[in-house]
Amino acid sequence: MFISFEGTEGVGKTTLIGKIYHYLQQQGQDVVLTREPGGTPMAEHIRSLLLSVNPDxxxxxxxxxxxxxxxxAQHLQQVIKPALEAGKTVLCDRFVDASFAYQCAGRGLSAKKLNVLNQNFVSYLPHITFWLDAPTEIGMSRARERGDLDRFEQEKAIFFEKVRAGYQSLFEREGNRIKRLDATQTPEHVFEQALSYLK
Structure with missing residues (x-):
């Protein structure tokens, strides 16, 4: 199974992924935990470029x-595809839905560009996607509490409102795959919501 986790900054994705990872391991599953952008040494270098603040x-x-x-593309070839073909469960912090929400809805890029890239470079889609949804001010407050903000986290509130609206649009179109979780609740409640869908 291929499971992705989506949402704006500070909604608790990392906490939920950790809980599901340990739960599935206890069920005897072979689980691969990964993230985007990143997941391989080369992709992690690209991640650092994407997140770093460069005023120049x-x-x-x-x-x-x-x-x-x-x-x-590197992540799929090196991590996701081999794991799925070996019968493992893949938990991925963000995947293609993040590109629609952030680059199309947030930045205003045409979805046609995204579709071309998906058609040519994305060979797998998640079986289930958990969208952790919370008002943007809650997520940004949590992100600020973590310390230094990366390039995305420094965006203004209006950007994250657009991103959240992008996720809402995806959820309305693909409700069979994308499951909305109320991220304003406690981590335990969010985990129980996710678990109800997995079961």
Missing amino acids: EMMSNDTELLLMYAAR
């Missing part, structure tokens, strides 16, 4: 999108 050169929206897919 602003990254263009197209560059951001292409770097995301460069990391994703």
Whole structure:
């Protein structure tokens, strides 16, 4: 099974992934835990480019999108595809839905660009996607509490409102795959929500 986890900053994805990872291991499953952008040494280098703040050169929206897919192509070939073909369960912190929410809904890029990249470079889609949803001010408050903010976390509230709306649009279109979890609840309640879908 291929499971992805989505949401804006600070909604508790890392906590939920950890809980599900340990739960599935206790069930005897062979589980691979990974993330995007990243997941391989090369993709992690690309991640550092995407997240670093560089006041001397602003990254263009197209560059951001292409770097995301460069990391994703490497990640798919090196980690996700081999794991799934070996019968393992893959838990991935963000996947293609994040590109729609952040680069299309958030940055305003055409979904046609995304579709071309998906058709040519994405060979697998998650069987189930958990969307952790919370008001953006809650997520941003949590993100600020963690310390230094990366390039995405420094975006203004209006950007994250657009991202959240992008996830809502995906959820309305693909409700069979995407499951909305109320991320304003406690981590235990969020885990129980996710577990009800997995069972």
